[in-house]
Every structure is written in structure tokens, then in C-alpha cells.
Amino acid sequence: MLDTFPRAATAIVGAATYGLGEAPGFGNFDLAALASLRALALAGLKPSDVDGLGIVVMDEALSALNFAEYLGIQPRFIDNCRTGGSSFQIQAGIAALALASGQCDVMLIAYGSNQRSSAGKLVSSSRPSPWESPYRPLRPISGYALAAARHMHEFGTTKLQLGAVAVAARQWAQRNPDAFMREELTLDAYLAARMVADPFSTRDCCLVTDGAAAVVMVRADRAPALCRRPAYLLGAAHETTHREIAAMPSLTVSGTAAAAKRAFEQAHIGIADVDVVELYDAFTINTILFLEDMGFCRKGEGGPFVASGAIAPGGSLPVNTNGGGLSCTHPGMYGLFTIVEATQQLMGVCGERQIAEVDVAIAHGNGGELSSEAVLVLGSEATLSEA
Amino acid sequence: MRILILRSRSTGGYVFYPRVAEPLTGATDLEWVEPSGIGTVYSTTVIRQKPPTPDYNLALIDLAEGPRMMSRVEGIAPDKVQIGMRVKAKVIREKDASLVVFEPA
Secondary structure: OOOOOHHHHEEEEEEEEEEEEEEEEEOOOHHHHHHHHHHHHHOOOOOOHOOOOEEOEEEEEOHHHHHHHHOOOOOEEEEEEOOEEEEHHHHHHHHHHHHHHHOOEEEEEEEEEEHHOOOOOOOOOOOOOOOOOHHHOOOOOOHHHHHHHHHHHHOOOHHHHHHHHHHHHHHHHHHOOOOOOOOOOOOOHHHHHHHEEEEEEEEHHHOEEEEEEEEEEEEEHHHHOOOOOOOEEEEEEEEEOOOOOHHHHOOOOOOHHHHHHHHHHHHHOHHHHHEEEEEEOHHHHHHHHHHHOOOOOOOOOHHHHHOOOOOOOOOOOEOOOHHHHHHHHOOOOHHHHHHHHHHHHHHOOOOOHOOOOEEEEEEEEEOOOOOOOEEEEEOOHHHHHHH | OOOOOEEEEOOOOOEOOOOOOOOOOOOOOEEEEEEOOEEEEEEEEEEEOOOOOEEEEEEEEEEEOOOOEEEEEEEOOOOOOOOEEEEEEEEEEEEOOEEEEEEEE
């Protein structure tokens, strides 16, 4: 059957973060609630207006039930999808279907984590594979390191090109007062960082922070009444390829390729229409891999592309304008933060890092070890007439 | 100590890790067979440790029969393992369990 995703039938009318970096004294649901209240307030709404809820937190399998109770609501539509960091893109895509078919009227999608303050490291929410754990993989870093090593082998991608991703992310973070790491990162400092899993050093790996995010979605007809510049959902698609890295069909092509193709078709856009890309940079190779998979450069040319300065401030394609998981925040699952940043870029509220004239923004999510890839295409009011 | 993986009698397809049916075909006529033990390094990394704890290799190995598995390559410095290297399986004892590792063929 033809893909009839309801293009621009829904929109994000509120998007917010809370407690990026360190937020001691708060639990996961506290942080998610504080971000939710901010996002709802931006649309003039409160918890009692919410009748659709999506959430996942690292340490509670039934998170959506807990969070509905926390907010005091009895949602008639709920989504507890947990695919790791891509959960929120998938929830937003399903929310569009639910809103468009009248299953709910106000959808709240939230996330919160206090992992830095409570554990000081990435909190795992998945059991280790009995077929891999005897070899002591450093999950999830080693999975991505193996992908990076393979990319270097097949295409000649270099450590310096990986470094260009880290440096660009830091340069964006320096323009974001909420980013956790803002001190200058030079290529020399990048190269001098402690090795963790070849070819990765600490500076190839995302941060371990606290933080929360939330977005509020409604049907498009209601959006202008709640928000001056809504972010319309033009396309949403995801692709699952494996769970453990050994089962990934090819370590140099992720499910992002298939997901982006479908999401772009739903949205009636091509890559030339994209003004800003927020992608899930848990590791430096991710940025290279996902830009290739989405088609911003050819497969294998991601290294030279990022090293040309294209993705840094002033470059031809603004990527991860908040500083990304590498330099802004990474509280366990980062997917919702790309949605917030893409939305805020469309809303024009990003201050020093704001991109001029944003009409199409990509918010990408990644879960597991390159296992679950999801792509949202968000557009301004100007994109509504293009359908 | 032998290494055994699964193979479908009807499709001839090899299966690793062990499960009740062959992926995609769903064939359940699986039997244990001894693979050649020959493989090729598909990707490799070195997990770095705080000295004096030694660094160690982590690799993905494509078995000659088709399946890919996580393992490590021994008998060579962990950072000398290269993608495309031909390797041969052996079984070692580690932490009271048997473990399949590889060494250069």
C-alpha cells in the first residue's frame, strides 16, 4: 500500500529542555515534568490539557504509566515505545497518526535523566548479549568504534576527519549558553585526548549528562492559535536493522538511509530543501555516517565533507547547532533533544546559533548500536503550500 | 573441544547465534555442524585500559560459512589486527567457561 503519512497534519507548538548538564536533586520524572511544564507553557497549556502521552526513561520499563500518574492525567492515547535514543522520533511519528485520526488532541512527548548526578556514567536499560559479553565489549562505544574502523578501511576516512566532527560540534556549543562543554576544542587537543576504543578517544564520545526535554504536538488546524511559528511534521519514518553490532548487515550503511528516503518522500522534499540538520551524534562517526545515509554527500565522502568545514558554523549545511551529543548534552537517550533543537530553529528562538530563514529542519534519532534509525522532517508555515 | 554452529537441512543456511529457526526462512530443521573455523576479520578495535591492565582486542569475524560473530584475535598485538586478515578459531577456557577466540591463520 502507498505510504499516506499525514503530511503537515500535525505540528509541534511547544519545545523545551530542562537541566542540561547537571541537575542534582531531581529524579528522572522530576526532570521530565519540569521540561514538560516549560513546553506546555509555551503553548499556553497545562498538564490537564494533555490527553496523549509518550515517554521512555532509562530505568523504568513502564515509564508512560509512571509519568501519567506523576502528571495526574489519564491519557486516552499512550506510547511507551523504547528503541533507545530513537524512541522519541518514533513516538512523534505515531503521535501524528493518533492526532490525525482523533485518538487524542494534545500529545506530550517527554524524557528526563539524572544519570550524571545519580550514576556518573551511562545507565544501561538493556541486558548484555550472552554471545558478546564474554569478549568484554565496551558497550555502546565499541560497537560504534567497530563501525568507524570499517568506514576508515572502506573509504579511507581519517582520524582528523572524525576530529572535524568533534570540533564543529564544539564550535556550535560555544554559541549555546545551555551546552555543557563550551571551552575551545582544537584539533591538536582532540588528537591528544585519551584513547578509549580505537579509533575513538574520549573526544569522539558523547557526554554523560543529566537533562530533560519535551515537545507538545497538536493537529495543524489548532497550531497557529497556540504558537506563533509552529513546526509542522512533514514526514516521519524509521528503520530497524539489528540489535547487536555483529548482526548489522553493513557497518557503513545504517537504517538512516531507508528511513530518510521514506521521510523525505512523505515530506515532498529533497536534500537541497533542508536548512538545518540535527542528528544523533553519540560518536563522531555517526555524523559522517548519517549525513552520507541521508544523501548530503555520497557514501564514503562524509569524511572530506565534514573536514571541509561544511557542517561547522558558517558552513554550507548547519549540523547539530546546539552542540550535539558530543558537546551540548547526552543524558542517556538524546533523540528528543534533536527534535527540540530542530523545532526551536524553525521557531527562530536560538539566539546566537540561530540559522537565518529556516523552513525545513531534520531531527534524527538513533537507538542501540546503530540499530534503530528514525528521521523526522519538520517544516515552517511556508512548507504547507508545497504539498 | 569442538566448535558447533547450526545449519538448516533444507536450505543449507548456517545460523549463529543458536536459535530455534533460521532467520527469514523460518526453517526449523536445524542441526549442529562443525564449521571450518576459518574466518576473516570484518572489523577490529582495541579496548584501551588503564595501565598496567593490558589493552585487548575486540573484533567482528566473518566465518567462512557466512555468519558473523563477535570475538577477539589473540597471538598478535591487539592493535596489529587488521580488517581482511584471515584467522582461525580456537577454543580457550576463561572464567570457567569455554570461549571461541581467533588467531592469525
